[in-house]
Amino acid sequence: MKNNKTGLYKLAALTATPLILAACGNGNSDAEDTSNPGSEGASGEQVELEFWSFWGSGPRRDTIEAIIEDFNETNDTITVEYVYQPWGDIWTKALAAIAGGNAPDVIVQDINSVRQRADANQATNLQAFIDEEDISGEFYPQLWETVLFEDEAYAVPFNTDTQVLFYNLDAFEEAGLDPDSPPATWDELEEMARALDQESGESWEQIGFYPRWNIGADVWTLNADGGTSWFDEEGNVAINTPEKVDALEWMLDWQDYYGRDTITQYEAEFGSGVADPFISGLVAMRGQNINYYTNLRENAPDDFRFGVAPLPEREEGSGNWSWGGGFVLEIPENTSHPEESYEFIRYLTSTDVQERFGMNSFDIMANVEANENLADNTELDERAQMIYDMANQNLEQTVITPVPLNAPDYLSLVNTQIDAAFLGEKTAEEALEDAQNSVENLVEQHQ
Numbered sequence: 001m002k003n004n005k006t007g008l009y010k011l012a013a014l015t016a017t018p019l020i021l022a023a024c025g026n027g028n029s030d031a032e033d034t035s036n037p038g039s040e041g042a043s044g045e046q047v048e049l050e051f052w053s054f055w056g057s058g059p060r061r062d063t064i065e066a067i068i069e070d071f072n073e074t075n076d077t078i079t080v081e082y083v084y085q086p087w088g089d090i091w092t093k094a095l096a097a098i099a100g101g102n103a104p105d106v107i108v109q110d111i112n113s114v115r116q117r118a119d120a121n122q123a124t125n126l127q128a129f130i131d132e133e134d135i136s137g138e139f140y141p142q143l144w145e146t147v148l149f150e151d152e153a154y155a156v157p158f159n160t161d162t163q164v165l166f167y168n169l170d171a172f173e174e175a176g177l178d179p180d181s182p183p184a185t186w187d188e189l190e191e192m193a194r195a196l197d198q199e200s201g202e203s204w205e206q207i208g209f210y211p212r213w214n215i216g217a218d219v220w221t222l223n224a225d226g227g228t229s230w231f232d233e234e235g236n237v238a239i240n241t242p243e244k245v246d247a248l249e250w251m252l253d254w255q256d257y258y259g260r261d262t263i264t265q266y267e268a269e270f271g272s273g274v275a276d277p278f279i280s281g282l283v284a285m286r287g288q289n290i291n292y293y294t295n296l297r298e299n300a301p302d303d304f305r306f307g308v309a310p311l312p313e314r315e316e317g318s319g320n321w322s323w324g325g326g327f328v329l330e331i332p333e334n335t336s337h338p339e340e341s342y343e344f345i346r347y348l349t350s351t352d353v354q355e356r357f358g359m360n361s362f363d364i365m366a367n368v369e370a371n372e373n374l375a376d377n378t379e380l381d382e383r384a385q386m387i388y389d390m391a392n393q394n395l396e397q398t399v400i401t402p403v404p405l406n407a408p409d410y411l412s413l414v415n416t417q418i419d420a421a422f423l424g425e426k427t428a429e430e431a432l433e434d435a436q437n438s439v440e441n442l443v444e445q446h447q
Helices: 058-074 090-100 111-119 127-132 141-146 169-174 186-196 216-225 241-258 260-268 290-299 336-350 351-361 366-373 382-397 410-422 426-446
Strands: 046-055 078-084 106-110 155-160 163-168 198-200 201-207 285-289 305-310 323-324 326-330 399-401
Touching: 046 216, 046 336, 058 216, 058 241, 078 336, 090 186, 090 326, 106 336, 111 141, 111 326, 127 323, 141 155, 141 399, 155 186, 155 336, 155 351, 163 290, 169 186, 169 305, 186 285, 186 351, 216 241, 216 323, 216 410, 241 260, 241 290, 241 366, 241 410, 285 290, 290 305, 290 351, 290 366, 305 382, 323 382, 336 351, 351 366, 366 382, 382 399
Parallel strands: 046 078, 046 106, 323 399
Antiparallel strands: 106 326, 155 326, 163 285, 163 305, 198 201
């Protein structure tokens, strides 16, 4: 078994001090540097930790800063400094910082690439801490599975998401559809979309639904194939399956119905706020990450009425399978204060703190109890409770897809072939067969 525990097992066991938050400094400070009394290491004196995330504005930043402030005020030995790093930059900066020996103490990282960082010795093995208190049962099982490398944990899940169907209640009623009965299968989805379509000459006043707006082809193929993504449970490439071919053909039929030029034209006009096509009324049903609710809450008119439902199943009994991503909390390798950093991580993933973050961000939190509490939280209005109730239901059939170690960047190979199908250059079967062959070759190169 790969041993990446250097320095970790030498630490004393976690004490029973309450888990609370902290803010301010560089976790790579020399523990013996008496000129910096704020970084005395694990001796019980003041330790300064640096925490990186990409939450730079809005409710997430406000909430995380308030949480850290509370941690700092109630923790006598740890102080945490919050450092915002822009989305897209945070991970390249983290790689450079780890290589240069000045990494942050705790960082928000992508949930699907934990194993890559563990394998590359970029993340601290947390198993010694977790052995002190088995926390795995606090989190959704598919999230916990993503943080394991060779059966040991290298991160702790923080939040996730899931793809659902938002639908306009007023549009349903105007079309003679029951707003309490959203589409349950792909056939019903198509039938209701046609009832919701409003054509005006050569343009559309309302489009019932288009599957590729905001949800990738990979989600629909997973939905069609019983929750199997581009790799099966044994790690075999599972791209060119009959179910996935049918799903891609189904998506191509939608494009043919509305016309490729029409789809491209409307996509170019999509905007945010009131220009959002669902809020403006152009699109009556829209597949979205469930966190899309924050956009509706902030930008939709007060009288805008909507419902939320699981993604329809391909056929009755095949399952309302969905896909989720998310983020984890990691301690980069070779930082100076992993014990204190883990204490901070445990605070951020505790039920009360997770519930507090979720109340403001409407993320699905990794902590199961926190989400269950949010679905019944009387401080949230009825619609917000509906969102968390749907999240809890949907996570039972939500698949997380960590990138296999033997297939880095495989998605670019798959997406290239899918794009070729939508451009009319290949049939669905040709595209997925070529994608299968390309990814199998990639896997073979990394054996």
